[in-house]
Amino acid sequence: MAFLRTSLALAALLAALSGPLSAQEAKVAFGGLAQDTSLPVEVQADMLSVNNADGTAVFEGNVLVGQGEMRLAAARVQVEYGRDGKSIARLHATGGVTIANLADAAEAKEALYTIDTGVIVLTGDVLLTQGSSALSGQKLTIHLKDGTGVMEGRVSTVFVPGGN
Incomplete structure (x- = not known):
C-alpha cells in the first residue's frame, strides 16, 4: 500500500512538472547562489595583464x-x-566556467557578472546542479541579490525526490 501511495504521489509530481521539463524557459530558486554583492572580489591566476x-x-x-x-x-x-x-564593474569569464556556492553549482562556456546589479549570465551548454537534481539549458541568468534565476534554451531537468 505504501508503494502504491508513493507511486501515485510521484506520478502526480511528474505530471505537474511535465510542462516545465521540456519548456524553453524555467524559473528556479537559487537560494544557495544568493550573494552579498558588496563583498570584496578576490582574484588569483597564473598571469595578469x-x-x-x-x-x-x-x-x-x-x-x-x-x-x-x-x-x-x-x-x-x-x-x-x-x-x-x-x-x-564587470567580470567576463571564458573557458570551462564553474560557479559554486554552498550546495549549488553551475557550469558553462562563458559567464558575465555585473557587480552593481548582482546579475550573472551564463551561456553555452549550461548545467546547474542543486543537491542531487540537475537542470540544463543554453542560458542561465542568476540574480544574486535575491537568489532567483531563469534558465532558457531547450531546458531539460532531472528531479530526484527527497534528494535536496
Whole structure:
C-alpha cells in the first residue's frame, strides 16, 4: 500500500512538472547562489595583464575568483573597472566556467557578472546542479541579490525526490 501511495504521489509530481521539463524557459530558486554583492572580489591566476587605456585587466590560467561564499573558476577572466578606476564593474569569464556556492553549482562556456546589479549570465551548454537534481539549458541568468534565476534554451531537468 505504501508503494502504491508513493507511486501515485510521484506520478502526480511528474505530471505537474511535465510542462516545465521540456519548456524553453524555467524559473528556479537559487537560494544557495544568493550573494552579498558588496563583498570584496578576490582574484588569483597564473598571469595578469593590465590595460590602463581601456580600464581592463585580463587574468589567465587557472583563474579563481572569490566573493564571500561564491567561487568562480575559468581559464580566462577579463575585469572591467568602474569609472573611478578602482572598483570592479564587470567580470567576463571564458573557458570551462564553474560557479559554486554552498550546495549549488553551475557550469558553462562563458559567464558575465555585473557587480552593481548582482546579475550573472551564463551561456553555452549550461548545467546547474542543486543537491542531487540537475537542470540544463543554453542560458542561465542568476540574480544574486535575491537568489532567483531563469534558465532558457531547450531546458531539460532531472528531479530526484527527497534528494535536496
